[in-house]
Amino acid sequence: MNNRCNSSRRPARSGQPPREDYEYERNGTANIFMFTEPLQGCRHGHVRAQRTAVDWATEIKDLLEVQYPEASRVRLVCDNLNTHKLGSLYDAFPPETARRLAQRLEIHYTPTHGSWLxxxxxxxxxxxRQCLDRRIPD
Incomplete structure (x- = not known):
């Protein structure tokens, strides 16, 4: 069988450095919650170890109370993950807090077969390009 894409089966040419197979070493995973406001040229990225409903709700609370405390309404475009729901606010906070946050939030979900992201x-x-162009151990 002739497999031209498999470099390990081709002999090295004279004067060329030896070929080595790349071996991926996973150092763990992280979830990035990305909030961006393109017209203002700003972005907020928060890294978390997991992606739960409570994590999402905590990020939303930070968005509304720290990033945009004066905004009466925040429009959020997000994907259709099961954690990205207003009910997650009620999972994370007392009903009064969850309701106060939910009233300031206007969520637009991405279409099933569309890409608004x-x-x-x-x-x-x-x-x-700016930060992850190298290996980060943890």
């Missing part, structure tokens, strides 16, 4: 993907690309 290109902006977030672009922001993550910037993060990758």
């Amino acid at each position: 290109n902006i977030a993907e672009l922001e993550l690309s910037v993060l990758t």
Whole structure:
């Protein structure tokens, strides 16, 4: 069988450095909550060890109370993950707090077969180029 894409089966050419297979070593995972406001040129990225409903609710509380405390309404475009629901606020906070936060939030979910998250993907690309272009041990 002739497999031209498998470099380990081709002999090294004279004068060329030896070829080594890349071996991926996973140092763990993290979840990045990305909030961006493109027209203002700002982004907020928070890294968490997991992605639970309570984690999402905590990020939303930070968004509303720390990042935009004066805004009466915040429009949020997010994907359709099961944790990205107003009910997550009630899982994380007392009903009074959850209701106060939910009243300030206007959520727009991405369509099932659409991609409104290109902006977030672009922001993550910037993060990758600026910060993640090297191995980070933890």
